[in-house]
Amino acid sequence: MSESPWIIDVTEQNFQQEVLVRSQTMPVVVDFWAEWCQPCRILAPVLHAQAEKRNGAFLLAKVNIDECQRIAQYFRIESIPTVLVFRNAEIINGFQGMLPESEIETFLNEFAPAGEPAAPAEPQPILDPAEQEQLLREKIAADREDFQARVDLAGLLVEQGRDAEIEELLASVPPGGELGADADRCRAIVAVRQLAQELAASAPQAPGEAEYLAGVALAAKGDTTAALEQLILAAEEDRTLARTKVREAMLLIFKIIGVRSEEADAFRDRLQRLLY
Structure with missing residues (x-):
């Protein structure tokens, strides 16, 4: 954790407060990184230096994707480093990968020009x-x-x-865009829970049904990866089940984890190979 007031580590517990709420009063630059990512290690000191140099023109928020997997999935982070800029709780800019320092400085100048040191923003109450x-x-x-x-x-x-x-x-x-995707995610979580309740008293009667029931139950508990693995096992047992109930359950889970997330793409490919 940096001692600078303009560089903070963010967790899943404080993301809303430290990024979304604080972006109402100043730009928040979110650096998605991981310990094993060498380009992240190269980019980090450049961003740190710019945050110090601009002395409050923006807040640098560090998100370790290995420790904050739900946040990474929510924002569909598919490669790192990824930098997103938030203002008024919305993404206004960003880039992926390592850029030359001069380009990073130009990028930051668009929303956080260097100038007189800014007074620290008033802390926002945690609700x-x-x-x-x-x-x-x-x-x-x-x-x-x-x-x-x-x-x-x-x-x-x-x-x-x-x-x-x-x-x-x-x-x-309205459908589409980030808001539409977020709404679909909420609906999908509710749909999975309702399906799990409907199937709670069911007993497997045919090959693949035990795995299907287990997959739906795991999804309702939020263990989406284990749920998808069980559903793939169900699909391997019965191709007809795979084309109907398994596919429908997997589509709901894809909406929960991000339709175009790496995990959704991987399981979608596995199901398609079984079916075709």
Whole structure:
């Protein structure tokens, strides 16, 4: 952890506060990295030096993808280093891989020009889930078309296992884009849970059904990788099951982990090889 007030390590627990909330008052540059990534080690000191040099023009937030896998999946980080810039809780710019230092400086100048040292931003209060829910509901009440607030509230309720209101919240959210994908993720989590409840009392009657039931149950608990492995085993046992129930369950899980994530692509290829 750096001693600089402008460089912080971010975890899954504090990402919302340190990146999304703080980006309301200043640009936040998120560096997705890993210990084993040599280009990340080359890029890091360049970003650190720029953060120090600009003295508060932006906040550098470090995200270790091995320790923050859910965040990496959520933002579809497929290669590292990846740098994303957040302002007002939205991604406004970014790049992948290592750039020459001069290009990085030009990149940063677009939203965080060097100048007089900035005064430290006032710390934002950390809201507990109940306070977050109240704030989001107030936003929706003030603007029924605040789709970001609707998706954020749906995500908060899903995390708490409160699924009953999700479809009503998300019904008006337009499809496509990041908001649409986030809405689809919430719906898919609810759908998997409902499917698991429907199948809870089922007993396997044919080859592959035991693995299918196990896969759905694991997905409902959030263990998506183990769930996909079980579903592939079910597909290997019965090709007809693979084309119907297994495929439908896997499509739901792909929406949860990211339709174009590396993991989704890998399991999609495995299923296609079995079917074709």
